[in-house]
Amino acid sequence: MDIIKPRTLSGFMELLPGKQIQFERMAQILRTTYASYGFAPLDTPIIEDAQILLAKGGGETEKQIYRFQKGDSDLALRFDLTVPLAKYVALHANELAFPFRRFQISKVYRGERAQRGRFREFYQADIDIIGDGKLDILNEAEIPAIIYKVFKGFGLSRFQIRVNNRKILNGFYAMNELAEKSGDIMRSVDKLDKIGAEKVRAILVETCGLSEAQAEEILKFIAIRGTNAEVLAALEGYAGRNEIFDAGLAELKAVTSNLAAFGVPEENFAVDLTIARGLDYYTGTVYETTLLDHPEIGSVCSGGRYDDLAGYYTEKKLPGVGISIGLTRLFYVLDEQKLLNPELPTAPADALVLPMGSEPGSAIALAEALRSEGLRVQLYGEQKKFKQKMAYADKLGVPFAVLLGEDEIAAGKCSVKNMRTGEQITVTPAEAAAHIKETLSANDGPVILE
Amino acid sequence: MDIIKPRTLSGFMELLPGKQIQFERMAQILRTTYASYGFAPLDTPIIEDAQILLAKGGGETEKQIYRFQKGDSDLALRFDLTVPLAKYVALHANELAFPFRRFQISKVYRGERAQRGRFREFYQADIDIIGDGKLDILNEAEIPAIIYKVFKGFGLSRFQIRVNNRKILNGFYAMNELAEKSGDIMRSVDKLDKIGAEKVRAILVETCGLSEAQAEEILKFIAIRGTNAEVLAALEGYAGRNEIFDAGLAELKAVTSNLAAFGVPEENFAVDLTIARGLDYYTGTVYETTLLDHPEIGSVCSGGRYDDLAGYYTEKKLPGVGISIGLTRLFYVLDEQKLLNPELPTAPADALVLPMGSEPGSAIALAEALRSEGLRVQLYGEQKKFKQKMAYADKLGVPFAVLLGEDEIAAGKCSVKNMRTGEQITVTPAEAAAHIKETLSANDGPVILE
Numbered sequence: 001m002d003i004i005k006p007r008t009l010s011g012f013m014e015l016l017p018g019k020q021i022q023f024e025r026m027a028q029i030l031r032t033t034y035a036s037y038g039f040a041p042l043d044t045p046i047i048e049d050a051q052i053l054l055a056k057g058g059g060e061t062e063k064q065i066y067r068f069q070k071g072d073s074d075l076a077l078r079f080d081l082t083v084p085l086a087k088y089v090a091l092h093a094n095e096l097a098f099p100f101r102r103f104q105i106s107k108v109y110r111g112e113r114a115q116r117g118r119f120r121e122f123y124q125a126d127i128d129i130i131g132d133g134k135l136d137i138l139n140e141a142e143i144p145a146i147i148y149k150v151f152k153g154f155g156l157s158r159f160q161i162r163v164n165n166r167k168i169l170n171g172f173y174a175m176n177e178l179a180e181k182s183g184d185i186m187r188s189v190d191k192l193d194k195i196g197a198e199k200v201r202a203i204l205v206e207t208c209g210l211s212e213a214q215a216e217e218i219l220k221f222i223a224i225r226g227t228n229a230e231v232l233a234a235l236e237g238y239a240g241r242n243e244i245f246d247a248g249l250a251e252l253k254a255v256t257s258n259l260a261a262f263g264v265p266e267e268n269f270a271v272d273l274t275i276a277r278g279l280d281y282y283t284g285t286v287y288e289t290t291l292l293d294h295p296e297i298g299s300v301c302s303g304g305r306y307d308d309l310a311g312y313y314t315e316k317k318l319p320g321v322g323i324s325i326g327l328t329r330l331f332y333v334l335d336e337q338k339l340l341n342p343e344l345p346t347a348p349a350d351a352l353v354l355p356m357g358s359e360p361g362s363a364i365a366l367a368e369a370l371r372s373e374g375l376r377v378q379l380y381g382e383q384k385k386f387k388q389k390m391a392y393a394d395k396l397g398v399p400f401a402v403l404l405g406e407d408e409i410a411a412g413k414c415s416v417k418n419m420r421t422g423e424q425i426t427v428t429p430a431e432a433a434a435h436i437k438e439t440l441s442a443n444d445g446p447v448i449l450e
Numbered sequence: 451m452d453i454i455k456p457r458t459l460s461g462f463m464e465l466l467p468g469k470q471i472q473f474e475r476m477a478q479i480l481r482t483t484y485a486s487y488g489f490a491p492l493d494t495p496i497i498e499d500a501q502i503l504l505a506k507g508g509g510e511t512e513k514q515i516y517r518f519q520k521g522d523s524d525l526a527l528r529f530d531l532t533v534p535l536a537k538y539v540a541l542h543a544n545e546l547a548f549p550f551r552r553f554q555i556s557k558v559y560r561g562e563r564a565q566r567g568r569f570r571e572f573y574q575a576d577i578d579i580i581g582d583g584k585l586d587i588l589n590e591a592e593i594p595a596i597i598y599k600v601f602k603g604f605g606l607s608r609f610q611i612r613v614n615n616r617k618i619l620n621g622f623y624a625m626n627e628l629a630e631k632s633g634d635i636m637r638s639v640d641k642l643d644k645i646g647a648e649k650v651r652a653i654l655v656e657t658c659g660l661s662e663a664q665a666e667e668i669l670k671f672i673a674i675r676g677t678n679a680e681v682l683a684a685l686e687g688y689a690g691r692n693e694i695f696d697a698g699l700a701e702l703k704a705v706t707s708n709l710a711a712f713g714v715p716e717e718n719f720a721v722d723l724t725i726a727r728g729l730d731y732y733t734g735t736v737y738e739t740t741l742l743d744h745p746e747i748g749s750v751c752s753g754g755r756y757d758d759l760a761g762y763y764t765e766k767k768l769p770g771v772g773i774s775i776g777l778t779r780l781f782y783v784l785d786e787q788k789l790l791n792p793e794l795p796t797a798p799a800d801a802l803v804l805p806m807g808s809e810p811g812s813a814i815a816l817a818e819a820l821r822s823e824g825l826r827v828q829l830y831g832e833q834k835k836f837k838q839k840m841a842y843a844d845k846l847g848v849p850f851a852v853l854l855g856e857d858e859i860a861a862g863k864c865s866v867k868n869m870r871t872g873e874q875i876t877v878t879p880a881e882a883a884a885h886i887k888e889t890l891s892a893n894d895g896p897v898i899l900e
Binding site for chain 1: 453454455456457458459462463464465466467470471473474485486487488489490491492493494495496497498499501502505516518519520521523525537538540541542545546547549550551552557559561570571581584585586588589592708711712713760762763764765798799802810811814815818821825826827828829831832833842845846
């Protein structure tokens with residue numbers, strides 16, 4: 001038979017078992033945290049009608065999308081989880097209770113140019129809250145509060161959720177008679193971190209057509225820094241001149257005070273007037289999240305408020321607020337930076353039962369007894385020499401080997417070997433389970449070590 | 451703005467939130483059961499190189515596959531989880547510990563003709579054990595024992611795992627000088643349940659070219675029925691005439707006796723000589739699983755032993771045994787047949803906290819307190835009238851509403867309303883959490899009611 005050389009496509013993450021378990025651990029924290037806030041799990045198709053996915057159309061999306069024909073159908077793979085959510089909510093509006101809260105942790109597809117750390121298939125972990133007609137400002141604080149919980153759950157503390165409000169920006173531009181240029185200006189200001197103030201000034205003047213004075217006003221504005229109280233106080237100085245600005249400031253103050261009520265410490269969130277988010281559909285609060293010791297990664301979790309989620313699919317006005325974690329990229333970066341906690345076990349089992357005789361009945365019963373105590377237990381069924389069995393346990397990285405020979409069977413016991421310390425004890429199955437669970441829980445720690 | 455009518459493609463399952471939670475419950479039982487036997491979670495790309503997916507080529511697969519170009523690449527969506535596993539194991543053989551045990555619960559794609567209950571995107575829930583060169587027969591009993599655990603975990607007891615061994619069939623055909631026709635014969639015999647013995651006889655004679663006597667021998671053979679001991683005894687009558695037959699009989703006896711050792715009661719498994727599995731790559735033990743009260747569904751879980759998993763991708767001989775549950779179809783049928791337990795809550799939250807005042811601080815704190823006790827809690831943040839708040843709780847189907855008015859806040863308490871019984875008690879947050887957990891766990895039951 002001719003052999004076809006096996007390969008995995010470039011830009012597609014495929015993990016070895018140990019890494020996969022580390023990835024699952026992060027995904028599990030996301031699932032349980034999202035669920036604990038009453039978000040419903042949602043699972044939409046990966047393939048959708050291309051017309052629907054591209055309703056908004058244009059730009060990078062259309063170039064990157066995986067689109068193909070099958071029979072007469074014009075199909076495409078989803079490139080985010082927001083467009084399928086908009087479709088879902090429009091399609092099922094009458095059957096959903098609003099506010100509708102959903103989380104989805106699923107793969108999306110973008111045929112980007114392949115490069116290190118860029119993925120064509122990657123997980124997004126999204127939460128959104130969709131209202132019918134109206135949605136209270138409280139939700140705009142709850143969303144980043146949940147993200148705070150997720151990142152703390154990962155073991156991170158050196159992160160900052162940066163918050164702004166596009167109404168403040170739009171209102172400010174209107175004050176300076178730049179309302180029509182606000183889109184261009186926001187896209188330029190968004191580059192501040194990457195290219196610096198002077199280059200932004202040059203773009204504002206040369207590309208956007210602002211006067212030097214206008215550009216100066218904008219740079220002065222986005223240079224406002226300090227504690228959240230200081231930034232809000234500085235913004236008060238602009239109040240009363242534009243309704244949209246004032247509405248945005250009131251929202252930002254509400255979000256800031258509610259974030260504190262949700263228990264998010266000030267060190268983990270900051271009002272930051274440079275945050276605008278390039279996407280057009282955000283209309284109020286916007287978020288970005290940075291790892292303070294790894295600013296080079298950029299935002300690992302972004303989102304915001306949109307007034308009209310599903311306008312392409314329904315006349316209904318469905319305002320919402322949502323946020324998205326680029327999970328595959330985050331995992332890749334954490335792994336690259338060696339931040340994944342190496343102390344956590346990555347074996348698929350807590351214990352490997354090694355029968356020393358050839359009759360499997362006792363070993364089967366022992367493995368079942370350990371499982372009934374909540375352990376993940378593999379029964380080793382191969383007829384190999386003792387040394388090979390132990391080598392397998394080593395390669396698997398299993399924390400405990402449980403040996404069962406004739407002496408142990410006769411005594412109703414088993415020998416539990418701690419693969420890390422080499423320590424071995426001979427005890428009853430119930431004692432073995434208790435010992436293994438106790439040792440594992442003592443070794444428990446965060447997924448990420450900063 | 452022009453409205454595009456939202457729709458979900460035909461053949462793609464997209465569930466409402468309550469149904470999705472029922473689906474997740476089944477998936478979670480699969481994940482925890484598979485993991486408890488020491489299987490590693492695996493996640494391979496949905497898109498693969500088309501040449502690799504189609505290495506085996508031919509037949510229905512090629513017609514049904516979603517295949518497309520992106521740039522210069524010839525891509526396809528996986529149509530099962532076995533071919534990607536073969537690729538994975540061949541590609542990473544040096545990094546894996548063998549036996550390699552993995553589970554994968556993921557979507558696969560087949561562009562079948564759309565019809566009711568047939569899906570183009572559907573979940574398979576697979577486990578496989580892959581050996582390097584050799585793999586002990588014990589694994590062939592463990593795999594159906596795990597499936598037994600899964601189905602019992604679902605709440606089912608009226609199911610039967612039917613087991614056979616292709617060596618017995620191949621050996622038997624060889625005894626009757628029909629070895630070269632064994633593939634055709636097995637495919638014909640596989641139809642026995644659907645078309646009956648007389649039509650199978652006709653196919654064997656007219657299409658496969660057997661003599662009447664040979665067809666008679668085959669029908670007599672596959673008519674062997676009875677308890678497992680009776681069937682094995684009847685098979686002993688054929689022993690000693692063909693080596694392959696004898697090897698298969700020894701394997702079947704080992705699997706049968708080990709299944710009992712794994713605690714699978716005889717009512718849930720049966721030696722059944724009519725099981726052959728149409729696919730060519732099975733070489734020994736084969737499995738099918740039927741719901742005894744719903745034989746019309748056919749097999750809901752099938753698999754078997756293969757001697758050479760990854761022969762298209764590597765010179766290494768990698769024998770294995772695996773089984774696959776067609777989860778999407780199983781869920782669809784259970785739902786259609788109204789077998790999903792309607793008593794289990796399907797709301798995304800255990801409790802909905804309803805603040806009666808406009809200041810959210812106390813309600814936020816209460817919700818966090820309930821979450822810290824392990825509950826899934828939604829905080830309702832909208833400024834609505836009491837009646838509308840309760841209507842939302844009703845529509846959401848949430849088991850408990852927790853009301854927080856000024857009186858409760860002053861007393862450090864909250865009012866817990868059981869939405870099913872209407873009963874309401876005013877207690878501390880800790881008492882509320884205990885009460886909710888106790889009531890929910892008393893209502894706990896199986897996912898499926900037979």
